[in-house]
Amino acid sequence: MPATEAPKTSETVYMKGGGYYSRVNLGMRQVINNSLDLVKAAIDGMDIGGRDRVFGIGDYGSADGGTSHELFRNIIATVRARAPKRPIVVNYNDLPKNDFSALFGMLNEEDDVLGVRSYMRDYDNVYVLASGTSFYRQVFPSESIDFGYSCTALHWLSEKPGSISNHIHAVGAKGNELKAYASQARKDWQTILLHRAAELVPGGKLVFVIFSKDEQGRFLGNTGGVSMFDTSNAIWLKLVDEGVVTKEEYVNVTFPQFYRTTEDFLAPFSDPSSDVNKAGLSLDHIESRVVGCPYADRYRETRDLDSFAPAYVDMYRSWSESTFYNGLSPSRPAEERGRIVDLFYSQYEEEVRRRPDEHSMAHIHHYMLISKAK
Ligand SMILES: C[S@@+](CC[C@H](N)C(=O)[O-])C[C@H]1O[C@@H](n2cnc3c(N)ncnc32)[C@H](O)[C@@H]1O
Numbered sequence: 451m452p453a454t455e456a457p458k459t460s461e462t463v464y465m466k467g468g469g470y471y472s473r474v475n476l477g478m479r480q481v482i483n484n485s486l487d488l489v490k491a492a493i494d495g496m497d498i499g500g501r502d503r504v505f506g507i508g509d510y511g512s513a514d515g516g517t518s519h520e521l522f523r524n525i526i527a528t529v530r531a532r533a534p535k536r537p538i539v540v541n542y543n544d545l546p547k548n549d550f551s552a553l554f555g556m557l558n559e560e561d562d563v564l565g566v567r568s569y570m571r572d573y574d575n576v577y578v579l580a581s582g583t584s585f586y587r588q589v590f591p592s593e594s595i596d597f598g599y600s601c602t603a604l605h606w607l608s609e610k611p612g613s614i615s616n617h618i619h620a621v622g623a624k625g626n627e628l629k630a631y632a633s634q635a636r637k638d639w640q641t642i643l644l645h646r647a648a649e650l651v652p653g654g655k656l657v658f659v660i661f662s663k664d665e666q667g668r669f670l671g672n673t674g675g676v677s678m679f680d681t682s683n684a685i686w687l688k689l690v691d692e693g694v695v696t697k698e699e700y701v702n703v704t705f706p707q708f709y710r711t712t713e714d715f716l717a718p719f720s721d722p723s724s725d726v727n728k729a730g731l732s733l734d735h736i737e738s739r740v741v742g743c744p745y746a747d748r749y750r751e752t753r754d755l756d757s758f759a760p761a762y763v764d765m766y767r768s769w770s771e772s773t774f775y776n777g778l779s780p781s782r783p784a785e786e787r788g789r790i791v792d793l794f795y796s797q798y799e800e801e802v803r804r805r806p807d808e809h810s811m812a813h814i815h816h817y818m819l820i821s822k823a824k
Pocket residue numbers: 459460463464465475478479482510511512513514517518543544545548583584585586600601602603606607608769
C-alpha cells in the first residue's frame with residue numbers, strides 16, 4: 451500500500467491473540483489495579499440500589515479481558531453488595547480483529563483467569579456480551595451503560611493522519627506532521643466522549659486510564675534511560691540501511707497513537723459551550739500516575755538477563771507487532787513479513803542485552819473520573 455494511503459486503525463491494530471496479550475502484560479494488570487481507588491469512588495458516588503433494572507458495565511478496548519479481570523471482579527462484588535437484585539451485564543468492546551474467543555474462553559474456564567477466579571464462577575445473574583466495533587462510533591445502546599471503563603486504549607487514534615517521515619511514532623514527529631497527529635487526537639477525544647455520553651445512563655460514570663505525556667514530558671518507555679520508541683526507530687532504520695526493509699515501508703510503520711497532555715484532556719471540559727459539556731459530561735478528577743516496569747524492576751533485583759530480555763521484548767511485541775507487520779508491503783508473502791518482524795524483535799532483544807540497565811517500560815497514564823449529569 452502506498453505510504454500516502456492511510457488505513458483505518460480498525461484494519462491494522464490487534465493485540466497478539468490466544469491469551470498471549472494478558473499473559474505477558476504484567477504491567478498492564480498493575481496499571482488497571484492501580485485505578486481501583488477511582489473506580490470505587492465512581493461506584494460509591496452512584497445511586498445504584500433500590501432498582502431491578504440491568505446494571506451495565508462497559509470495557510472499551512478490552513483486548514482479551516485478562517488484564518481487567520481482577521478489577522471487574524471487584525466491581526461486580528461492589529455492585530452486587532449494594533444492589534443484590536440487579537442483573538449485571540459486562541459489555542466488552544474491542545476492534546473486529548480482537549481475539550474475543552480467548553476472552554470468552556478465559557471467562558468460562560474452570561481454571562483461574564491469570565490467578566484470579568473467574569467472576570462467572572461465583573456470581574449468578576451476571577451476563578457477558580461483546581461488541582467488536584470501534585469505539586469511534588456508538589458501540590452500546592443509548593443509556594445502557596452505568597459504569598464505563600477503559601485502560602490503555604484511548605490513545606489509539608481512529609486513523610493514521612498521514613505518515614511520519616523521520617520516526618515510527620508521533621513522539622518523534624515534527625512540524626506539520628506533528629500538527630496532524632495533535633489535531634486528529636483532539637477530534638478523536640471529542641468523538642470518544644460524545645459516544646460515551648450517549649451510552650451512559652443519566653448519573654452514570656466513566657473511569658479512563660489513558661497513555662499520555664505527563665507534566666515532566668515523560669511517556670511510555672521514556673522515563674529515563676533509553677527511549678523505547680527511539681530505540682525501535684533506530685533498529686527499523688538500520689533494517690532499511692541493510693536493505694531488509696524499504697524506505698517506503700519504514701515510512702509506513704507509524705503507530706496510529708497520540709500521547710495527550712493534561713491540557714489536551716481538559717480542553718472539551720473547559721469550554722462551557724463545547725458539545726461535551728452540552729452532552730452533560732463533567733470531569734471530576736484527573737491526574738497522571740507512574741507505574742514502574744515490573745520486568746525491569748525484577749531484573750534490577752535478580753540480574754537474570756536471560757529471563758528479563760525475552761520477557762521484556764514479548765511484552766512490547768504483544769501490542770506493537772501488528773503495526774510493524776502491517777507497515778510492510780502486502781506484496782511480500784506473509785511468511786516473509788513474519789520473518790522481518792521476528793528479526794526486528796530479535797535485534798531489539800540484542801539491544802536490551804547490550805544495555806539492560808537502560809531499558810524499562812514504565813507506564814505513564816492519565817487517570818480520570820467523568821460523570822454524566824443526572
Ligand atoms: C494495549 S490494549 C489494552 C487492553 C486492556 N484494556 C489493558 O489495559 O490491558 C489496547 C486495546 O485497544 C483496542 N483498540 C484500539 N483502538 C480501538 C478502537 N478504535 N475501538 C475499540 N478498541 C480499540 C486494541 O485492539 C487493543 O485490544
